[in-house]
Amino acid sequence: MTVLVAIKAVATVDEEFELADDGLDVAPEFVERELNEWDSYAVEAALRLRESGALDEEIVLVTVGDEDAEEALRAGLAMGADRAVRVWDDSLPGVLGPLAAARLLAAVAAEMSPSLVLCGAQSADAAYGATGVALAAYLKLPHAAVVRELSYSADAIEVTRELEGGLLQRLRLRTPAVLTVQTGINEPRYATLRAIKQAEAKELDLTDPASLGVAIGDLPEAVLDRVYVPAVEGAAEMLEGTPDEVAARIAEVVEREMAA
Amino acid sequence: MSSAIAVADTRDGELCAGTGQALAAARLLAGADGSLALLIVAPEPAGLAAAASFEGVERILTVEAGSGTLPSEVVAAAASAARETAAAAIVFAHGPDAMAAAPALAVELGAALVTDVTAIAAGGSGSLLTRSLYGGKVAADLALPAGVPAVVTVRSGSFTPPGEATPPTPEPLAAPDPDPAYEHLGYLEPESGNVDITRAELLVAAGRGIGERENLEQIEAVAAAFGGELAASRPLVDAGWVPASRQVGQSGRTVEPKVYLAFGISGAVQHLAGIRDAGVVIAVNSDPEAPIFRVADYGAVADAVEVAEGLERVRGG
Numbered sequence: 087m088t089v090l091v092a093i094k095a096v097a098t099v100d101e102e103f104e105l106a107d108d109g110l111d112v113a114p115e116f117v118e119r120e121l122n123e124w125d126s127y128a129v130e131a132a133l134r135l136r137e138s139g140a141l142d143e144e145i146v147l148v149t150v151g152d153e154d155a156e157e158a159l160r161a162g163l164a165m166g167a168d169r170a171v172r173v174w175d176d177s178l179p180g181v182l183g184p185l186a187a188a189r190l191l192a193a194v195a196a197e198m199s200p201s202l203v204l205c206g207a208q209s210a211d212a213a214y215g216a217t218g219v220a221l222a223a224y225l226k227l228p229h230a231a232v233v234r235e236l237s238y239s240a241d242a243i244e245v246t247r248e249l250e251g252g253l254l255q256r257l258r259l260r261t262p263a264v265l266t267v268q269t270g271i272n273e274p275r276y277a278t279l280r281a282i283k284q285a286e287a288k289e290l291d292l293t294d295p296a297s298l299g300v301a302i303g304d305l306p307e308a309v310l311d312r313v314y315v316p317a318v319e320g321a322a323e324m325l326e327g328t329p330d331e332v333a334a335r336i337a338e339v340v341e342r343e344m345a346a
Numbered sequence: 347m348s349s350a351i352a353v354a355d356t357r358d359g360e361l362c363a364g365t366g367q368a369l370a371a372a373r374l375l376a377g378a379d380g381s382l383a384l385l386i387v388a389p390e391p392a393g394l395a396a397a398a399s400f401e402g403v404e405r406i407l408t409v410e411a412g413s414g415t416l417p418s419e420v421v422a423a424a425a426s427a428a429r430e431t432a433a434a435a436i437v438f439a440h441g442p443d444a445m446a447a448a449p450a451l452a453v454e455l456g457a458a459l460v461t462d463v464t465a466i467a468a469g470g471s472g473s474l475l476t477r478s479l480y481g482g483k484v485a486a487d488l489a490l491p492a493g494v495p496a497v498v499t500v501r502s503g504s505f506t507p508p509g510e511a512t513p514p515t516p517e518p519l520a521a522p523d524p525d526p527a528y529e530h531l532g533y534l535e536p537e538s539g540n541v542d543i544t545r546a547e548l549l550v551a552a553g554r555g556i557g558e559r560e561n562l563e564q565i566e567a568v569a570a571a572f573g574g575e576l577a578a579s580r581p582l583v584d585a586g587w588v589p590a591s592r593q594v595g596q597s598g599r600t601v602e603p604k605v606y607l608a609f610g611i612s613g614a615v616q617h618l619a620g621i622r623d624a625g626v627v628i629a630v631n632s633d634p635e636a637p638i639f640r641v642a643d644y645g646a647v648a649d650a651v652e653v654a655e656g657l658e659r660v661r662g663g
Contacts, residue, residue, distance in 0.1 A: 097480065098480070099480040099481075099483050099484075101635045103483070105484070112480065112483075112484060181479075183459075184449065184459055184461070185452065185453070185458075185459055188449070188453075207445065208445075210481065211479060211480050211481075212479060213462060213478070213479075213615075214459075214461045214462070215440075215445045215461055215462065216445070216448065216449040216452075216459060216461050217449075218449075219417075219445065219446060219447075219448075219449035219450050220449035220450070220452065220453055220459070222450065223449060223450040223452075223453035223454065224453055228418075228525075228527035228528055229417070229446070229450070230417075230446070231417070231442060231445045231446035232442045232445060232446070232597075244531070246534070247442065247446075248442060248597060249357075249441075249442045249443070249533075250357075250441055250442060250597065250598070250599075251536060251590070251591070251593075251598060251599045252535075252536025252589070252590030252591045252593065252598070253357075253533060253534070253535060253536055254533065254534040254536075255414060255530070255532075255533055255534075256530075256531035256532050256533075256534065257414075257416075257528060257529065257530060257531060258528070258529040258531055259527060259528060259529075260526070260527040260528075263527075266445070268597070269580070269581075269584050270580075270583065270584030270585075306456060306457060306458045306491045306494040307458065307491065308458045308459070308460050308475065308488040308489065308490055308491065308496070309488060309489045309490075309491065310486060310487075310488055311474055311486075311487040311488060311489050312486070312487050313479065313484045313485065313486045313487075314484065314485055314487075315483070315484055315485075316478075316482070316484070316485040318640050321639070321640070322627075322629065322639045322640075322641075322642035322643060322644055322645035323643065323644050323645070324639075324644075324645050324646065324647070325644055325645065325646040326646075329648055329649060329652035329653045329655070329656045330656040330659070330660075332630070332646040332648050332653050332656065333653050333654075333655075333656025333657040333659070333660050334656070334660050335644075335646075336607065336628055336630075336644070336646070336653070336657060337572075337657060337660040337661060339605075339626065339628060339644055340548065340572055340605050340607065340628070343604055343605045343625060343626045344547065344548060344572075344604060344605060346604070
């Protein structure tokens, strides 16, 4: 049996950037890719479940992404995951909608019948906050979103979900289940140099939508019309000077506004 | 003619601010002539229905849920309401509840899904929905596909709620069969220590940019010196330095102090969502490119801790 962790190599955009010629994304030369922060917590959660003895299963990473996504998979393998699967073919759009990503991940999951699927609660770049729950819906598995704590037994999993303002909800779910993990659920480990080296040798398989029997074009995905730099809401008045001078100005503003 | 449903944002037997905002977005998607329904899925929904005084709501549909409303209940109720009203759009307030229900509803209905929407523009061939990418560095406009419904979640504070009107008589719908895969075990209230940062007039907030944990004392000292309350961004809560009850932002509290004084907060969109209604925002951050300077009224590119020390000296006399 398998614990599947769905991850994303998220795009981080440089401070200075330009848009791509087609107006549908940031130009690729201004973009770096890295393992999504939320997903590193999901990988860590899987590793801890195994280390605690709650689950003794293979931990498999899966992502949908082009070749540049492999570094993020290697980062997860270096943390301790056993192997990875990447789904791609060049007909897929660079910016994938949440349904398409979830549908492809679900197809990979369906082939493995995992006992648990973990995802980050959202991605840092597109931030739909939707992939994990949509993936669960495609698989018809119970799910919990924005999980801050979890404990696992063979037939049920207990989770604490984070609602707003620090309010928490405790839930019991039948397994197998899909959980989306919030930051702060654990402290993701740093990979050692040795582990990073070992990760280079771990199995990383490539598959494509056709092999999975998924036609992305059939999904009712919203269509990207354009991207643009949003209007700035009005620049701040910048306070200059030494820290003490800045402090004096801030004190003035605070006192004035509080008295108003 | 088009119809849309807003799913009420509720907690603890009360309607939350997201309800009116979801209705406003649903109105935009339904069009001025379209029909608008409010769906309330909650324990004892009748009281909430009576309090739902929003202009332009033609129908209020209620579904009685268990004591802890489960996503599975919301999905089942919203799916049957969407089918009954032939809704073109089902709108939620973006947040943990919507994140648990909206994607599953979209899959269930074969609908499009666009989350965390900040604006909706009506167009000739259909609506364009705006959302942020890359932490707000760019915005994206998306067109909805024709012939299928859309499930949409809207960002807090992005839509102006409709005016007041007497609510229509609620129409109770059958409660969905309980899903044996889920069991609600209870809510855990945050450890507040009797702090309610949403009521504070001055918030002194700390973020990752303050550096070491011991520097938090310096920020607390500023809060104490000026009679404010300490607040924090998510990373400090995740690190366990500050209790969750003091967290500002999308996953924390939405605050409206007269003054919001931010030390070492870069201003991720999730954080900025929580200070939209703050009066004057003052930001101190060593990174001149920090997004918080784009929304602040006053900014200083400086070491947060040094300025905090200075403030304590100024106030201490």
